[in-house]
Amino acid sequence: MQRYILRRLMQGAVLLVVLAIVVFALARVTGNPADLLLREDATAEDRAHLLKALGLDRPTHQQLLIFLKGAVRGDLGDSIRYRKPAVEVFFERLPNTVGLVSIALVGAMVVAIPLGMLAAVGRGTLVDRAAGAVAVLGIATPSFWLGIVLIYVFSIQLGWLPSARMGTPAHYVLPVITLGAFLVAGMMRLVRSSVLEVLDSEFVKLARIKGLTQTVVLWKHCLRNALIPVVTLFGVFFALLVTGAIVTETVFAWPGVGRLTYEAVIFRDYPLLQAVILLKAIIVLGVNLVVDILYAYLDPRVRYA
C-alpha cells in the first residue's frame, strides 16, 4: 500500500511538472504575456520596463527554470489584479469554496442515495419514473441558468433569500441548490444503476435464499457494493466542484476560488490563472489519491491486488 501511494505521488508530481510547462508554454506561444498586461495606450518604454520587471527579457529556458524553481517554493508569481502573491489569494478564497461544495455534496448524497435505491428497488414504478425524470432534467439544466432563475424567483420576486455573496446561512441556500441539482441527478443515476446491477447478482439471490429480509439485503449487500462507484464519483465530484464551481460562484458572486478563476480570465490576470490552475490540479490529484485508497478499503479485491 505504501509503495502504491508513493508511486501515485511520483506520477502526480510528473503530471504537475508537465502541466506547469504546458501552462508556461501556452502563455509564451500565443504572444508575450506582457502584452496582456499592458493597457492599449502603453508606450514601448512601458513595455520594456514591464518586461524587465516580470523577468520576461531573459531567454525562455531561463524563464521556465525561474518559474519552476519558484513553483517548487510555493511562489507562483503575483496576481496583477490583487497585487499580492497569487498563492495567497487562492488560499484566502479556498475555504469559502470548500464550505459551499461540502454542504452541496453531503446534501446531494443524503437525497440521491436513498432516492437512487428507491428507484432501483421499485424499478419501473411511478417512483422510478419520477426519479428518472428528475435525473434527466437535472443533467440537462445549465447551472448558470438555474442559478439565475432561482435568484429571480426567491430573491427578486419573493424576497426570501439573498442572491449574492456570503454572510448568513441563508446565503448558502441558493448556491447549494444550484450545485446540488446537477449532483443529485448524476448520483441518483449512478446509485440506481449500480444497485440494479447488484440486485441482479447471484450473491443477492443467495442472500435471499438464506432468508434474509429485504432490508438486510438492501442495506448491507447492495449498499456496500453500490457505494463503491459512488465513492469514486464522490471524489471526482468533489474535485470537479472545488475546481469547477466557477459558474455557480460567478452567478452568486460567491468569493471562492471559482469566482477567482473567472476573474483571472476576465481580467486576463495570467499569473493568477496560472497559479489557480496548478493549485487546483494539486487538489484534484490529492482527492483522487484519497478516493483510490478509500476504494481499496471498500473493495477487498483491490486491497491485495
Add this chain to the structure above:
Amino acid sequence: MKLLLRLEQPTSGRVLLDGRDVFTLDGTAFREYRTKVQAVFQDPWSSLNPRMRVRDTIAEALVVNRPVSAAQAQARVDEVLQQVGLAPDAGGRYPHEFSGGQRQRIALASALASSPELIVLDEPVSALDVSIRAQVMNLLKDLQAQQPLAYLLVAHNLATVRYIAHRTAVMYLGKIVEYAPTASLFRAPRHPYTKALFAAALPANPDAPREDFVLAGEVPSPIDPPTGCAFHPRCPFAMADCARVAPVAREVDAGHLVSCHLY
C-alpha cells in the same frame, strides 16, 4: 494449442508441420501455413464476427492468403456450406440468425474453406446441448472420412475423445503425462492422473462400478508448478523420487507412452 496456431510465441521448443518449424516461417511460407492449419473454438457465440456475413467469414482465410477471384471464393463457400450441411443461402445471412449448432457448423465451414491439412478443435462441442452435440460430432467424423484431414481435438470430456479421437494425449499442468492410441488408453489407463480422470468421469450408467478414486486437493497454479512430477502432491502412489525427479516418457505398450516413475 495457442502456440500451434501461432497466436503466441513459445519460450522454448519447436512446432513442426510437415517437418518445418512453424515459428521460423515468414512471408509466403507463413501465408501457406495459415491456410494449412485452421481452428474451431469452443464458444459458437463468440467465434463468428456478428458484423460479417457468413459468406465473408468463411471466405476470409482464402481471400487474405491467396489471390482468388470473387467467383472462386463464392464457389468454395458454396462447396463447404454444403459439406457442413447448411443451405447455400446461409452465406448471405448474418450469424445472429443461426442457433449454436448451426454456428458451429459455420465455424467449421470457415476452417475448411482453405482446404487445411490440420484443424485444431478446441472443445468444439462442449458448449452445445446434448441433442446438438451428436450432430456436430457426426459431422466431424464425416468430414474426415471424405478428405485427408487431421484433427487436433482438445477436450475434457472423455466420452467425446473416445468417440472422435484415434490417439489421445493426457495433459496435466502443461505436460503430457500419457500418450496412446485411444483404444489402448481406454482399455488400460496407466498414469495415476489418467486413472483419476477416468474415475472422476461419470458414466451415464447407474450400475457402473464406483471406483472411488477421489483426488484430494486442487489443481496447483501452472505459473509455479510443483517440482519433479507435477502431479506428485495429489498422487496417491507418490514416492520419494517423484518430488525430485521429473519422470521421462516410457513405452509400456505398442505406441503407449507414460511419464511416471511407476512404469
Add this chain to the structure above:
Amino acid sequence: MARVDTRLPLDVGPETTTAAAPAGGRGALGRLPWPSFLIIVGMLLVALGAPLLAPHSATEQSLPDKLQPPAWQDGGSTRHLLGTDLLGRDVLSRLIYGARVSLTVAAAALLAGGGIGLAVGIVSGYAGGRLDSLLMRVVDATLTFPTILIALLLAVSLGQGLRTMVIAITLILWARFARVVRGEVLTVKGRDFVALARVHGCSHVRIMAMHILPNVTNTFMVLLSLHIGFVILVEASLSFLGAGIPPPTPSWGQMVADGRGQIASAWWLSFLPGVAILLVVLAFNLFGDWLRDWLDPRLRQQL
C-alpha cells in the same frame, strides 16, 4: 442493424430476463422518443434556415426598441415576438442564430474529438501492452483535469473564437471517447472470432478494420449522441463565462450572461435562452438514452 442476442428465445436463464425487464419505464425497443426527436429536427432546421426564419438581424442594434417584452406581455408587440435586449436586438432572431453556433461547435468538436478518441481507443485496446498503458495514462490525466479550466486556459491564451472553442472541447472529448471505446475493444478482442481471424491469416490492420471497428460502431454512435448535449452545455457555460464565441455573434450561453443584469426588469433575456439550452440538451440526452437502449443495452452500466 441491432445486435440482437439470438440465444434469448431458447435460453430462459434468469440472466436473460434482466435485459428484458422494463428498463426504468423508458427505452422500450424501437419506440422512438418523438418529442425529443421533433426538438432535434426542429433545431436542425432552424440552424440551417436561420437567415430565412429569423425576422430580424441577430446583431443589428436599435436602441429605441431596447428592452421590449415578449409579445404576450403588456407592452409587447408582434414585431418582436420574444422581445428585445438592452441594445434593441430581437431575441427570437438571436436565439435562431444561436442554434447555429451551438450546433456548429457540437458537430465540429464531436467529429474531431470523437474521431481521435475512436482511433486512439481502437489502437490502444487492440495493441495492448506498453502502448496501451501509456495512452491510458494520458487519458486518465486528461480526464482528471476539470474541463472548464482547460477551455478557460485556452481561451485566454489562444484568444476567443470558434476555433479555440472547438479545440478546447476536442481536448476534453477525445479522452472520454478513447476510454469507452478501448473498453469495448477489449471485450471484442477477447472474443474468439478475432483469434480465428489471425488463424485465417489476417493482418493486424485488417483485423482492426474488419473485425474490431464494425463491432464498436454501435458504441461509438451511442457515445456521439450522448455527448451532443454535453458539448452544448460546455459551450454555453464557456460563453456564459465570457470565454466563448466573442460578441456580437449570438450564442445562448452568452445571451443568458448578458441578460443577468436586467433580470429584475427583463426576465426574458436570461430565461428564454436558458430554456432553449435546457430543451435541446434534454432532447439530445433522451435521444441518446434511447439509442443506447436500442443499440447496445450493455452500455447502460458504463455511461
Add this chain to the structure above:
Amino acid sequence: MSAGPVLLELRDLHAHLSTRWGVVRAVDGVSLTVREGETLGLVGESGCGKTMTALSILRLLPQPAGRIVAGQILLEGEDLVPKSERQMRRIRGRRISMILQDPQTSLNPVFSVGNQLVEALRVHRAGPRRRLRALAQEALRQVRVAAPAQRLRDFPHQMSGGMKQRVVGAIAVSGPPRVLIADEPTTALDVTIQLQYLTLLEEIQERTRLAMLFITHDFGIVARICDRVAVMYAGRIVESGPTRELFAAPRHPYTQALMAAVPRMDESVERLPAIDGQPPALQRLPPGCRFAPRCRHADDRCQREYPAVFAVGREHEAACWRAESSPSR
C-alpha cells in the same frame, strides 16, 4: 437409500416470464415429488425451464418479469404459492434452500466468508457473536474445508472455485433445510473437483436426510447420485422414474434419443444417432407435443394434442401417446 415421506411436491406448476420477445412459458405444467432422504434429478437441456422451476419453488423468479400463474408448490404439505414475501423469508434457508451454479458470483466480494456465513446462521437463530462464529467454523468443517478458522477471515476472491462452492454449500445447509435444490452446482468446476463435491453432497444428505432436487444436464451425474429422474423438455416434464429403470428402459422418445446421443465412456461406438433440429422457443410452443417436430414417431395426434401422462412402470411415467397402450392410471 430408503425414502421417507414426501417433503416437496409440485402440482401442475406454471410460471411465465414477460420479456421483450413475448411471454415465455418457462415452466408449463410441471408436477414432481421429492421425498425425505431422496435425490431427484431434474434433467434437461439449456433453456428448458429447469432453473426457472427451481426459482419458482423458492418464489424468487426474476421480478417483475416472472410470475407463477397456476399450480401448487407443497412443502411438507403446505402450499407456498399464496405465501407472502414475509412468510417466504421464514421458509427460505430454514426449510428450503438452494445452491447456485456459479461459485464465482454467488458470494458477495466485499464481505468476508465468515461474515456471510454468520449472516446465514443468524437469520434463524439468535446467539452471541462468539457462538455463531463457532457454529460457522463447524459448518465449514462439515463441508470439508481445511483450517476453517482461518478461512472465515478470507474474502471470496482469495479462494478457489471449488472452495467457494463448498462455502456456498455450507451456507445453503446451515438452516438446516429439509429440502435442498442444487442447480448445476458442479458445472463450473473441474472434473476431479466435481466428484469431490458430489461426494460431499451425498455425505450431507446421508447425515441430514434432506430431500434434494438436483438440476443438471449431465446423465453421468444423474446416474451417480440420483434416486429418481425427471426429464424436462420445453417447460414440461416428459418422463420420470427411478434412475435405474429409466436408464435401462427409457419410454419417452426424447429420453431415448437423448440417451442414445450421448457418447459412451465404456464402449466404442462408430456412429451416434443424433436428434435433428433444435428445441422450440418457449414463447412460440407448438400446440401438441413439444417434441413432435423432432420426433421420428410423431403422428397427427402428437402435432395436435399434448399427450397425457401415462404410467409405464412402478413410479415410472411418460408423457407420450405411444405409452398409452401401457396400463393407464
